[in-house]
Amino acid sequence: MVKFIIRRLVTAAVTIWAISVVSFVIIQLPPGDFLTSYEANLRQMGENVPEEQLEAMRERYGLGEPIVTQYYKWVKAILLHGDFGRSMESGVPVSVLLWDRLPLTVLVGLSSILFVWVVAIPIGVYSATHQYSLMDHVFTFLGFLGLAIPNFLLALVLMWVAWSEFGQSVGGLYSPEYKAAPWSMAKFLDLLSHLWIPMVIVGTSWTAGLIRTMRANMLDELNQPYVETGRAKGLREWRVVWKYPVRVALNPFISTVGYALPQIVGGVVITAVVLNLPTLGPLLVRALLAQDMFMAGAIVMILSVLTVIGTLISDILLAILDPRIRLE
Amino acid sequence: MPDILLEVKDLHVNFFLTEGTVKAVNGVSFKIERGKTLGIVGESGCGKSVMARAILNMVRPPGRIVSGEINYYSQPDSPPINIASLNRNSAQVRRIRWGEIAMIFQEPMTSLSPVHTISNQMIEPIQLHLNLSKQAAKNHAVELLARVGLPNPEQLLTRYRHELSGGMRQRVMIAMALSCNPKLLIADEPTTAVDVTTQAQILNLMRGLQDEFGMAIMFITHALGVIAEIADDVVVMYLGEEVEVADVDTIFHDPSHPYTQALLRSIPRPDMKLKRLETIKGNVPDPMHLPQGCKYHPRCRYYIPTRCANPPFERVSSEHRARCARIHDIKEQLSEPTS
Ligand SMILES: Nc1ncnc2c1ncn2[C@@H]1O[C@H](COP(=O)(O)OP(=O)(O)O)[C@@H](O)[C@H]1O
Ligand SMILES: [Mg+2]
Numbered sequence: 001m002v003k004f005i006i007r008r009l010v011t012a013a014v015t016i017w018a019i020s021v022v023s024f025v026i027i028q029l030p031p032g033d034f035l036t037s038y039e040a041n042l043r044q045m046g047e048n049v050p051e052e053q054l055e056a057m058r059e060r061y062g063l064g065e066p067i068v069t070q071y072y073k074w075v076k077a078i079l080l081h082g083d084f085g086r087s088m089e090s091g092v093p094v095s096v097l098l099w100d101r102l103p104l105t106v107l108v109g110l111s112s113i114l115f116v117w118v119v120a121i122p123i124g125v126y127s128a129t130h131q132y133s134l135m136d137h138v139f140t141f142l143g144f145l146g147l148a149i150p151n152f153l154l155a156l157v158l159m160w161v162a163w164s165e166f167g168q169s170v171g172g173l174y175s176p177e178y179k180a181a182p183w184s185m186a187k188f189l190d191l192l193s194h195l196w197i198p199m200v201i202v203g204t205s206w207t208a209g210l211i212r213t214m215r216a217n218m219l220d221e222l223n224q225p226y227v228e229t230g231r232a233k234g235l236r237e238w239r240v241v242w243k244y245p246v247r248v249a250l251n252p253f254i255s256t257v258g259y260a261l262p263q264i265v266g267g268v269v270i271t272a273v274v275l276n277l278p279t280l281g282p283l284l285v286r287a288l289l290a291q292d293m294f295m296a297g298a299i300v301m302i303l304s305v306l307t308v309i310g311t312l313i314s315d316i317l318l319a320i321l322d323p324r325i326r327l328e
Numbered sequence: 329m330p331d332i333l334l335e336v337k338d339l340h341v342n343f344f345l346t347e348g349t350v351k352a353v354n355g356v357s358f359k360i361e362r363g364k365t366l367g368i369v370g371e372s373g374c375g376k377s378v379m380a381r382a383i384l385n386m387v388r389p390p391g392r393i394v395s396g397e398i399n400y401y402s403q404p405d406s407p408p409i410n411i412a413s414l415n416r417n418s419a420q421v422r423r424i425r426w427g428e429i430a431m432i433f434q435e436p437m438t439s440l441s442p443v444h445t446i447s448n449q450m451i452e453p454i455q456l457h458l459n460l461s462k463q464a465a466k467n468h469a470v471e472l473l474a475r476v477g478l479p480n481p482e483q484l485l486t487r488y489r490h491e492l493s494g495g496m497r498q499r500v501m502i503a504m505a506l507s508c509n510p511k512l513l514i515a516d517e518p519t520t521a522v523d524v525t526t527q528a529q530i531l532n533l534m535r536g537l538q539d540e541f542g543m544a545i546m547f548i549t550h551a552l553g554v555i556a557e558i559a560d561d562v563v564v565m566y567l568g569e570e571v572e573v574a575d576v577d578t579i580f581h582d583p584s585h586p587y588t589q590a591l592l593r594s595i596p597r598p599d600m601k602l603k604r605l606e607t608i609k610g611n612v613p614d615p616m617h618l619p620q621g622c623k624y625h626p627r628c629r630y631y632i633p634t635r636c637a638n639p640p641f642e643r644v645s646s647e648h649r650a651r652c653a654r655i656h657d658i659k660e661q662l663s664e665p666t667s
Contacts (some may be wrong), residue, residue: 004508216535225434225438226439228433229433229439232384232386232426233425233452233456234423234425234427235422243444244441247441248441248442271569293636322442322443323445323488324442
């Protein structure tokens, strides 16, 4: 087990390194170096850039030096100081913008996964154990409906419902009065009352697929002899179902934890824009539109690292839960 | 008076499918005596497994026990419990499962859970039926594993099924099945998926355990040869019906039904090395479209259209019955010297 985890950790480290190279290439892609565009940007806004500051930045990023040195300096700044460079668009350090949004992105992502699991797993189990029953058909229908309705439309509908029925301020994750407020219980509750909309929207499109997966996995497992054994032992039916086939059918789900986050960030950009969510998605879109390469590179890098960490977590979870995996 | 443990009376189990109804068990009756072994034999698809599940009331939709009785006599003089009349999920049925009647399956590989330790799976029924503490249940499991001839039982408890060989898995299943001292052990083709050596060992083990624990065994197999080694009485099944019922000596030395005779001729025997083995001609018919009249007639060498329209389940001697209209002609025909 320890050997297995160490091997996975090494693989993850190598992957993250490869990602950093790709991210760096993205930053380097636009013609010219970014200081020229930074300078040009500021000039355009009518600001004057002191020559010393430019010189300091040139030194800091190793511009004009070989590309390997530049890469080395970029990575070193990230690793040692958490310094991702400055956003060219706003001039604010990228890390400040990231730290502002990353926790909320992860929060929306994780709560969506939670929502999806809590909804999809019991429904999938029910549909499989009551195959072709009326409710099985109803769930299938609702699932496909959820799949067919575009997210942004659902977002608009839910916002309208939240506003007209509950009198909630819509958009964003906080009510205006809490936006700048320090963290408190009230702010947290306010956050929760806003969180359900993105949670449901992101969840709905996913849930349908996962219900199908769970149902199919369960149907495969339900007829296995070990389920019969459990039944023959005199266990209650729900205990047989939840202890044996569900446990086995869940394994494929665990591996989805890994790519859930980037999928959510990438997949719901439009929703996030409509909902005005302070997550990474809209930030990435704006960075790409503005050719804000430090910003874009950093977000790509962070999302990829999150994916790698997620995959690592699901691999280890899977190895703990499924003894067959440890064999290889 | 024989001491009856289980009495199945005119049992019917159907599967209601969209394409039609499959009469998987079609009016079977038999008795199992306390401590004895009943062999159930028949080609694959004749309803043996469905019947075994029906005895534990474990047939699930689209299948259902449509009629018949399964009378279980827990004690020699206790009134019977009709298992067929109980609710499939009732506490009463669940108490009988494993506590009174335990079952092992054909596939020792897949009848154990892939993701739970042997310990977890063994302790579960012990705690459920014997109300032992976890530690006491564990000790009991260790004793049982040692009894079925598995080395290092303590260590074995921490293992998963994929870490065991086929023979070991079936031994674990047997140990598990005996853990709550059942009065009846249903063994559904327990030796079909293992090699010949292991098969002999497992049969030996089961005989030894029967002497020690005193449980009755219902031994299901498609191989008549195995029956000779373990059964006291035999039920031969064909397409959901019993075609012949007798004690094991009669079945092997004086069978009445053409199907039993054909099964006997298809057993490999050391003294017949040079002769080619006979196989029964034709295939098992589609269960959705059963033959009219005698179900065996399309494959029977003695078939006469009018005579065989509705074969009675005829008494050959007091404990010997066969479902054939021509029992007596066939006897004569067989005793005539043939060239
Ligand atoms: N779940 C099921 N659904 C539909 N038909 C079934 C099901 N289980 C068994 N059957 C039918 O019942 C018949 C008897 O099957 P089975 O008892 O498994 O045979 P055996 O154990 O003697 O090989 C077969 O024709 C089979 O097609
Ligand atoms: Mg079978």
